[in-house]
Amino acid sequence: MSRRYPPLAHHFLSLGQQYSAAKLGMWLFLAQEVLFFSGLFMAYAAFRYFYPETFLAAHEHLNVTLGATNTIVLLTSSLTMALAVRAAQLGQNKQLLINLALTFLFATTFLVIKYFEYSHKIHLGLLPGKFYSAHEHIPGQPALFFGLYFVMTGLHGLHVLVGMGVIAWIFIRGLNREFGPEYNTPVEIVGLYWHLVDVIWIFLFPLLYLVK
Amino acid sequence: MNYLTAKKGFKSWLFTLDHKRIGLMYLVAVLSFFFLGGVFALLVRAELWTPAGDMFTADMYNKFFTLHGAIMVFLFIIPSVPASLGNFLIPLMIGAKDVAFPRLNLLSWYIYVLGALFFFYTLLFGSLDTGWTFYTPYSSQTGTSVISATLGAFILGFSSILTGVNFIVTIHKMRAPGLTWGRLPLLIWALYATAVIQVLATPVLAITLLLLVVERAFGIGFFDSTIGGDPVLFQHFFWFYSHPAVYIMILPGFGIISELITVHARKRIFGYNAIAASSVAIAVIGFLVWGHHMFVSGQSSFASMVFSFLTFAVAVPTAIKVFSWVATLYRGSIAFTAPMLYALAFIFLFSIGGLTGIFLGAIAVDVHLHDTYFVVAHFHYVMMGGTVIAFIGGIHHWWPKLFGRMYNEGWARLGCFLIFIGFNLTFFSQFVMGSRGMPRRYHSYVPEYAIWHQLSTIGSLVLGLGLVLTLVYLLHSLFWGKRAPHNPWGGESLEWQAATPPIEFNFTKQPVVTSGPYDFPEIEQDRS
Numbered sequence: 001m002s003r004r005y006p007p008l009a010h011h012f013l014s015l016g017q018q019y020s021a022a023k024l025g026m027w028l029f030l031a032q033e034v035l036f037f038s039g040l041f042m043a044y045a046a047f048r049y050f051y052p053e054t055f056l057a058a059h060e061h062l063n064v065t066l067g068a069t070n071t072i073v074l075l076t077s078s079l080t081m082a083l084a085v086r087a088a089q090l091g092q093n094k095q096l097l098i099n100l101a102l103t104f105l106f107a108t109t110f111l112v113i114k115y116f117e118y119s120h121k122i123h124l125g126l127l128p129g130k131f132y133s134a135h136e137h138i139p140g141q142p143a144l145f146f147g148l149y150f151v152m153t154g155l156h157g158l159h160v161l162v163g164m165g166v167i168a169w170i171f172i173r174g175l176n177r178e179f180g181p182e183y184n185t186p187v188e189i190v191g192l193y194w195h196l197v198d199v200i201w202i203f204l205f206p207l208l209y210l211v212k
Numbered sequence: 213m214n215y216l217t218a219k220k221g222f223k224s225w226l227f228t229l230d231h232k233r234i235g236l237m238y239l240v241a242v243l244s245f246f247f248l249g250g251v252f253a254l255l256v257r258a259e260l261w262t263p264a265g266d267m268f269t270a271d272m273y274n275k276f277f278t279l280h281g282a283i284m285v286f287l288f289i290i291p292s293v294p295a296s297l298g299n300f301l302i303p304l305m306i307g308a309k310d311v312a313f314p315r316l317n318l319l320s321w322y323i324y325v326l327g328a329l330f331f332f333y334t335l336l337f338g339s340l341d342t343g344w345t346f347y348t349p350y351s352s353q354t355g356t357s358v359i360s361a362t363l364g365a366f367i368l369g370f371s372s373i374l375t376g377v378n379f380i381v382t383i384h385k386m387r388a389p390g391l392t393w394g395r396l397p398l399l400i401w402a403l404y405a406t407a408v409i410q411v412l413a414t415p416v417l418a419i420t421l422l423l424l425v426v427e428r429a430f431g432i433g434f435f436d437s438t439i440g441g442d443p444v445l446f447q448h449f450f451w452f453y454s455h456p457a458v459y460i461m462i463l464p465g466f467g468i469i470s471e472l473i474t475v476h477a478r479k480r481i482f483g484y485n486a487i488a489a490s491s492v493a494i495a496v497i498g499f500l501v502w503g504h505h506m507f508v509s510g511q512s513s514f515a516s517m518v519f520s521f522l523t524f525a526v527a528v529p530t531a532i533k534v535f536s537w538v539a540t541l542y543r544g545s546i547a548f549t550a551p552m553l554y555a556l557a558f559i560f561l562f563s564i565g566g567l568t569g570i571f572l573g574a575i576a577v578d579v580h581l582h583d584t585y586f587v588v589a590h591f592h593y594v595m596m597g598g599t600v601i602a603f604i605g606g607i608h609h610w611w612p613k614l615f616g617r618m619y620n621e622g623w624a625r626l627g628c629f630l631i632f633i634g635f636n637l638t639f640f641s642q643f644v645m646g647s648r649g650m651p652r653r654y655h656s657y658v659p660e661y662a663i664w665h666q667l668s669t670i671g672s673l674v675l676g677l678g679l680v681l682t683l684v685y686l687l688h689s690l691f692w693g694k695r696a697p698h699n700p701w702g703g704e705s706l707e708w709q710a711a712t713p714p715i716e717f718n719f720t721k722q723p724v725v726t727s728g729p730y731d732f733p734e735i736e737q738d739r740s
């Protein structure tokens with residue numbers, strides 16, 4: 001059976017206080033993440049305003065099918081993550097582990113697809129800045145567009161990687177039966193983080209792949 | 213058994229989770245960097261003694277003023293008050309055992325140290341000559357070690373973000389029973405507003421510096437106009453953080469002054485609600501004024517007008533604070549202790565610094581004064597005359613609580629006097645030469661400015677002397693100072709109810725708050 005006592009740190013008065021502190025802390029961290037990406041979105045807005053024709057032409061070279069598949073993969077992983085949180089709250093340890101494993105699997109799928117997209121771009125020379133060497137004619141400043149593409153999706157991919165790390169961490173804790181109705185804060189805050197990673201992609205996908 | 217003696221040995225410090233010990237570790241670290249940055253400042257002032265560039269080469273001079281600025285901003289003044297005094301005081305003032313996330317708190321300190329190591333690397337290998345603002349396109353071309361310096365600032369930023377997250381959660385969730393928002397000491401309100409900026413503005417600096425690193429390492433071109441990028445975009449990004457960052461630097465100073473004035477004038481603070489709300493207002497409006505750094509960077513004149521107006525708007529909540537402090541002094545029983553002297557110095561210096569900020573926020577005037585010593589003087593009047601003076605005043609005020617010892621009051625007054633005189637001599641001369649057109653960042657200049665530069669250099673020596681004197685008597689007091697009484701100034705906020713120095717988990721039993729932080733008993737007697 002699960003451990004009977006949920007851990008209460010020395011400086012908190014109650015588990016409720018400890019739980020709401022962790023949750024508020026995570027929300028603040030997510031706010032920080034949003035502002036971190038906001039710089040990139042501003043750069044996107046500025047360059048799209050400067051070179052609309054580049055964005056229109058360059059986005060044709062991104063693979064919409066793969067991008068859309070990845071969107072579905074990531075959205076589904078958000079669902080399994082939400083189910084994992086619920087399972088933890090209900091004390092269904094087996095469901096928790098299954099859903100965490102599925103989430104991890106979807107995250108891996110996402111990165112594998114991303115890997116194929118990246119290698120295709122590298123092959124064609126659709127690369128940022130001074131590495132740009134594609135033969136296709138794209139008007140304006142295509143090197144900037146692919147700079148944005150690689151920096152934005154690259155930093156997002158890094159967040160997916162970190163997410164896989166923390167999912168693995170709570171999976172191991174789940175194996176030790178550490179979570180139940182009375183204590184599941186880590187599952188919940190990892191869930192919050194994972195949803196943010198998903199939300200960022202939901203903005204990246206149309207901005208990069210679906211320019212009209 | 214107090215927190216200093218509860219555990220022994222080097223490891224008990226390196227692995228401590230006690231917010232008070234972490235605060236002290238920050239205090240030592242930031243003051244060390246204050247010293248290092250100060251050395252570079254004195255080197256700069258020494259070069260400027262004569263009009264000719266005769267002590268250092270122009271390149272050396274560029275490195276010295278850059279290192280002075282970068283060290284002072286990123287390693288000293290941003291973490292200064294929040295990470296040291298804030299860490300020490302927040303849990304004590306709100307009646308908690310610790311901050312909400314003690315391990316995260318220790319991690320922030322280690323991240324800070326890691327960032328500092330990057331700066332040491334920069335200092336020793338390749339140096340830095342971009343100015344502390346890292347403006348492109350120069351920063352993407354110079355041969356100095358920009359990548360290690362920007363990575364250092366990037367890492368330090370995460371230390372600042374994590375500290376901010378920790379403080380916001382602590383203030384929200386860890387307050388003692390009865391400690392409502394309306395009963396919080398004003399220092400806590402100020403640190404709260406600061407933490408909000410730390411969390412929301414710093415990530416924008418992080419992405420900016422990361423893009424600069426990518427620019428240098430891979431030539432990605434966002435800030436490179438030769439392949440369609442825009443160097444002014446860097447300025448927008450940079451100041452979107454760095455203007456709010458000056459409020460990260462000054463708001464905690466405001467908080468300290470509110471405490472110092474009311475306790476040492478034995479009078480309830482005038483306009484508690486207004487001071488608390490103005491901290492938050494400054495934090496909010498401060499996000500919308502960054503364009504006042506770009507009046508001459510080719511920004512549209514409409515945008516400049518809006519930014520100019522919003523810059524003026526920040527003056528309103530700021531003035532509310534200054535007037536409230538003065539009104540608190542009115543008919544108070546002012547004790548001219550060292551903390552009070554620092555508070556008075558703050559009001560004087562900050563008023564000059566703040567008002568000249570209004571001059572610079574006016575577009576037409578700024579076109580004339582931009583990139584002159586006037587800007588340098590303004591910045592130092594608010595940052596050093598404001599934040600650093602408040603920081604030193606705060607260190608004196610809480611010194612008995614930190615270490616259980618009293619410093620020598622006579623030496624403290626002399627130190628404050630020297631710092632005040634030296635500071636004004638150093639920087640008021642810079643206002644004069646700046647308004648007469650002396651540009652900043654030059655290592656040689658026309659002889660007409662020599663007299664002002666020499667006054668400034670003499671002032672910097674007096675200032676340095678005052679600071680060294682202060683350090684000496686404070687360190688002396690650690691070993692030979694009188695034992696501090698439990699509550700030397702008669703403060704009413706919770707930290708004065710803890711033992712001196714406090715025990716490991718702050719209070720023997722959970723405090724319960726029934727009155728405001730400035731309800732001094734003698735005031736109640738006066739009324740009855």
Ligand SMILES: [Cu+2]
Pocket residue numbers: 454455458501502504505
């Ligand atoms: Cu500004």
